[in-house]
Amino acid sequence: MNLKQTIKKYIFKKNSQPIIVGTLNESTRINWLEEALKKIPAGFKILDAGAGEQQFKEFCKHLQYVSQDFAQYKPENLNSGLQMVKWDYGHLDIISDIASIPREDESFDAVMCTEVFEHIVNPREAIKEFSRLLKSDGYLIITAPFCSLTHFAPYHFYSGFNRFFYEEELEKNGFKTIEIIPNGNYFEYLAQEVNRLPHMAKKYSNKKFNKTQTNGIIKLKALLQNLSDTDSNSSELLCFGYHVIARKK
Template sequence: MRSHLATLPPGSRVLDAGAGEQRNRAFCEHLVYVSQDFCQYEGTGDGVALQTGKWDTARIDIISDITAIPSPDSTFDVVLCTEVLEHVPDPLAALRELARLVRPGGTVVLTAPFCSLTHFAPYHYASGLSRYWFEKHLADLGFTSIQATPNGGWMDYLAQEVWRLPWIGRTYSSKALGWVALLAAVPMLGVMRLMKSTDRGSSELLTFGWQVVARKA
């Protein structure tokens, strides 16, 4: 995301859809940055699973549903949507709206998990999306040069979940058993690190998520 934004000509208009706390704003100082969010999540959600505790959307420019953003067609040179689509009841409707807003020749930059734990509940409607979802629907919406890059692979994802064992035990089972499970898994983590060094594309099975850049024809 950061490297792509750095390549954009100064003054390009950028929409950050589902911007939340606007973490992308820092990379857009040379651009005309506009943020959008529905501004209903405040950090605690329904108190289930992973929550942030606090979530500040006070500086959002456009407060609206992501499927009905009040801006004219072809308004933006670039539309960003990072880690948002899993929180939208109808992600395809959101994608159609983002496609409407980007000008011909402009780009969309999208990231979403392929597999994720429940977070920001109750605003969590999908555990993730595959590269084929992006490739199929972006092509149908008139986008070309669709580049989908995986974030990590099978070994990375499994190692992350193994390291969560103490927290999982403390939260959902037994704190002591969580630590015992982690200690038992340490040798396996070492083997997985060796496997990672010779990884031949395990991301086709499992990845944290996909980073997608596509150009509108």
């Protein structure tokens, strides 16, 4: 299918597929996390490490939920990068450094840590701490970006992590990897950034797209949709991030 045919398929054909390429990063991650948490037996004690606003507490109703965070992020403190409009930690059970959590060894049956690793200076130390806190055969659930823009500044220290980071560090710290799966692919990631273009052009170049430029973006997104639909493993080069499940040996 050439570009002209692609545009016709995704834009002009009546009842054609919508162009959703690059828009499913968060929803895919949340759906995966909900299913992963269902696999943890009812009554198990889970630590939400770097819990933030505790948005996934609702998926842990069958578990004994304990939240932890360093509780220092305030979006109004720095006007740099992508920031939240407002932020509310709510009630946290533990306020501490993620690499030094004041609980005894083997205190938890499971630990989840979602979209946190890029915001801590020493993620290796966090994995070591999770190993200390988990009981034998305990569950570890991690998500983090493979590539990300500056966000939650000044607490943004890494753009992301490849699957090889998890394979190396989990093994070192006594974990058996059960699942490492990519979220999205090369074309999905490019489309995510194309979707940001009008906002970025206005903010950083003080430019507003005209009709021709907007149509150009639509055509590019149609092409990326087609390429993503026919993708075969481009995630090995680039993706939104990785979803990881491991068990402590």
